[in-house]
Amino acid sequence: MDIHSANECTRCALSQTRTTVVVGSGPLHAALIVIGEAPGKSEDEGGAPFIGRSGQLLFSLINEELKMNREDCYVTNVVKCRPPDNRTPLAPEIAACAPWLEAQRALWSGQVVLTLGLTAARVMTGSKAPMKDLHGIPVVRHNLTFVPTYHPAAALRQGPSVVAVMRADLAVVRGLLS
Numbered sequence: 001m002d003i004h005s006a007n008e009c010t011r012c013a014l015s016q017t018r019t020t021v022v023v024g025s026g027p028l029h030a031a032l033i034v035i036g037e038a039p040g041k042s043e044d045e046g047g048a049p050f051i052g053r054s055g056q057l058l059f060s061l062i063n064e065e066l067k068m069n070r071e072d073c074y075v076t077n078v079v080k081c082r083p084p085d086n087r088t089p090l091a092p093e094i095a096a097c098a099p100w101l102e103a104q105r106a107l108w109s110g111q112v113v114l115t116l117g118l119t120a121a122r123v124m125t126g127s128k129a130p131m132k133d134l135h136g137i138p139v140v141r142h143n144l145t146f147v148p149t150y151h152p153a154a155a156l157r158q159g160p161s162v163v164a165v166m167r168a169d170l171a172v173v174r175g176l177l178s
Ligand code: URA
Pocket: 036, 037, 038, 039, 040, 043, 048, 049, 050, 051, 052, 054, 055, 077, 116
């Protein structure tokens, strides 16, 4: 599927409540790809991924640990439209959106992917394990290396202990990029 037509997507019911299809941002040739769960309110209104509070924390950690900026990463989500009240996307929504992610994957030249939160970790690695067992452990699949970490929203809720784990997971990413 042509990723440009994602903007008109009606493959699932989220198309009825979204404001914007948040397809992705950044260069397709980025060395690092970042995948979250689904757009939140700020992203639905602004049309770009991780531009709200979670994104602020995420990119300050990426900047400190990897010396990279938002513009150096290709950033997207498993699901491209905001679920009402920011609920977790449902399995049929994830399945309906999967062809867009596949179309993006075909365009990436980078090989290292940071996944944020349990939804992205499970969809991208195929594992059903809990985050405590998934984070920081690279999984090779489809010629890409996925490093799961916690969602920055969890770090905003739970504080410094989650931030510390995310920093350690980003150090794994740093090793893979170097
Ligand atoms: N949370 C996500 O998972 N993705 C975004 O783009 C914003 C918040």
